[in-house]
Amino acid sequence: MTLAIDAPPQLFDLGGRWRPGFTTLGSAFFTDLPPTPLPAPVLVGLNEGLVRELGLDPRELASAEGVQALTGSIGVAGARPVATVYSGHQFGVWAGQLGDGRAILLGEIDTPLGPQELQLKGSGRTPYSRMGDGRAVLRSSIREYLGSEAMQGLGIPTTRALSVTGSDAPVRREEIETAAVVMRVAPSFIRFGHFEHFASRDQVDELRRLADYVIDRFYPECRSAPTLAGNAYANFLQQVSERTAALVAQWQAVGFCHGVMNTDNMSILGLTIDYGPFQFLDAFDPNHICNHSDETGRYAYNRQPNVAYWNLFCLGQALYPLIDSEEVTLAALESYKTVFPRELEARMRTKLGLTDAQADDRGLIERVLQLLAKDRVDYTIFWRRLSQHVAGGDTGPVRDLFLDREGFDGWLLDYAQRLPADRSAAGIAMLRTNPKYVLRNHLGELAIRRARDKDFGGVQELLALLQAPYDDHPAFDTMAGFPPDWASHIEISCSS
Numbered sequence: 448m449t450l451a452i453d454a455p456p457q458l459f460d461l462g463g464r465w466r467p468g469f470t471t472l473g474s475a476f477f478t479d480l481p482p483t484p485l486p487a488p489v490l491v492g493l494n495e496g497l498v499r500e501l502g503l504d505p506r507e508l509a510s511a512e513g514v515q516a517l518t519g520s521i522g523v524a525g526a527r528p529v530a531t532v533y534s535g536h537q538f539g540v541w542a543g544q545l546g547d548g549r550a551i552l553l554g555e556i557d558t559p560l561g562p563q564e565l566q567l568k569g570s571g572r573t574p575y576s577r578m579g580d581g582r583a584v585l586r587s588s589i590r591e592y593l594g595s596e597a598m599q600g601l602g603i604p605t606t607r608a609l610s611v612t613g614s615d616a617p618v619r620r621e622e623i624e625t626a627a628v629v630m631r632v633a634p635s636f637i638r639f640g641h642f643e644h645f646a647s648r649d650q651v652d653e654l655r656r657l658a659d660y661v662i663d664r665f666y667p668e669c670r671s672a673p674t675l676a677g678n679a680y681a682n683f684l685q686q687v688s689e690r691t692a693a694l695v696a697q698w699q700a701v702g703f704c705h706g707v708m709n710t711d712n713m714s715i716l717g718l719t720i721d722y723g724p725f726q727f728l729d730a731f732d733p734n735h736i737c738n739h740s741d742e743t744g745r746y747a748y749n750r751q752p753n754v755a756y757w758n759l760f761c762l763g764q765a766l767y768p769l770i771d772s773e774e775v776t777l778a779a780l781e782s783y784k785t786v787f788p789r790e791l792e793a794r795m796r797t798k799l800g801l802t803d804a805q806a807d808d809r810g811l812i813e814r815v816l817q818l819l820a821k822d823r824v825d826y827t828i829f830w831r832r833l834s835q836h837v838a839g840g841d842t843g844p845v846r847d848l849f850l851d852r853e854g855f856d857g858w859l860l861d862y863a864q865r866l867p868a869d870r871s872a873a874g875i876a877m878l879r880t881n882p883k884y885v886l887r888n889h890l891g892e893l894a895i896r897r898a899r900d901k902d903f904g905g906v907q908e909l910l911a912l913l914q915a916p917y918d919d920h921p922a923f924d925t926m927a928g929f930p931p932d933w934a935s936h937i938e939i940s941c942s943s
């Protein structure tokens with residue numbers, strides 16, 4: 448008789464110190480389960496900058512075992528992998544229970560950036576997968592990896608991406624593609640939908656536990672705030688509203704379209720989260736819809752500010768049992784309506800190089816946006832060329848972007864009057880505010896095509912540009928140019 452002895456499970460030692468974090472909330476909030484291995488994973492991209500910021504070792508993560516761990520193909524020592532449960536409103540309709548259908552939270556580690564959660568996306572089926580396969584394809588994983596680091600490079604709050612790994616394992620979407628996994632990093636991946644979940648089930652104890660956890664960890668000042676009748680939960684709602692307002696103002700200013708602003712894709716910390724069919728605008732079209740599946744344009748670029756408020760209203764409804772006053776709940780949401788326009792105006796002033804606020808600035812901003820929209824001017828190139836003009840260059844390059852040159856000349860005269868006396872300082876500040884490089888769809892697409900052929904150089908090249916988007920990188924000038932004609936035919940949908 449022979450005894451079959453299983454080899455002990457191999458574990459990768461990440462080197463960080465693990466904390467109990469989310470799992471202290473208790474079993475109503477998650478299901479314990481390990482990621483599902485993928486065969487023969489390869490490293491598509493490692494974000495060495497972030498690896499170092501977290502105090503981890505890039506060589507170890509790039510080793511064969513490291514890559515397996517980043518894919519969920521082997522376990523991580525000290526981690527407690529779970530899938531969390533949430534619900535949410537999708538496209539304006541209550542969708543009921545959703546949850547981490549293809550994400551696994553490994554846990555929380557101490558880092559020089561403070562405690563950070565590590566999450567694998569695309570790491571297999573969970574009890575919340577519904578009809579899904581628990582996987583993510585290479586194309587969308589590269590987009591998330593680059594998109595989140597582009598936002599970070601721009602200084603916009605976001606979840607981050609440590610790595611993307613790929614496997615030849617087939618994944619069925621519209622056609623057969625291959626699987627990939629992104630290791631994401633954030634102080635917390637908690638969404639509005641986590642609150643909606645427990646509120647919708649009248650699980651007030653769990654709802655309170657969740658709110659207390661988030662307040663204690665991330666919004667402790669709400670406990671002692673005298674505003675809103677001294678109600679900690681109302682102050683929390685107000686803080687989330689203000690962070691969300693500031694976030695969406697930054698999206699609008701940089702020309703970022705999220706694409707799927709469902710309440711389960713809204714971070715309770717005001718981070719950009721869940722990079723799906725997102726897009727940085729090419730030509731400026733306020734009505735632009737980046738998500739091919741969004742037939743009504745619910746998440747069009749110019750609707751994002753209102754949708755964010757609608758989503759906050761859902762969060763308010765979820766928190767209402769804790770706040771226990773309709774009046775105070777509504778008052779907590781009110782601040783969005785003042786903070787969003789204030790933040791947007793501040794961002795646009797900075798883009799214009801204006802250092803103080805004047806009453807007719809809003810008019811100046813609106814007029815230039817109208818001119819951009821009328822001629823469908825490239826949004827990023829416009830701001831960069833305007834910055835170069837203010838920094839000392841002539842008007843030609845920026846003026847040439849417009850068909851309505853007279854209209855632009857009129858605006859430019861008024862703008863020149865409004866600029867601070869030290870124009871070159873204003874120009875230099877503008878060049879640090881208006882990026883040269885954004886993750887345009889076609890740039891991502893070119894890197895994805897190379898990656899499909901196992902050439903991952905394009906992904907890392909683009910990552911380096913996007914992490915320093917205000918620098919010139921003269922060797923990569925073509926990546927700061929107009930999108931090619933085929934770019935407008937790229938269809939990005941919810942399929943990922």
Ligand code: AMP
Nearest residue numbers: 545546547548549576579580581582721
């Ligand atoms: P999303 O639109 O990507 O935010 O996803 C909405 C919900 O569907 C979340 O609960 C996801 O976890 C889940 N989901 C999306 N894609 C998949 C997939 N391929 N397999 C399992 N669940 C998925």
Ligand code: MG
Nearest residue numbers: 711712720721
């Ligand atoms: Mg999501």
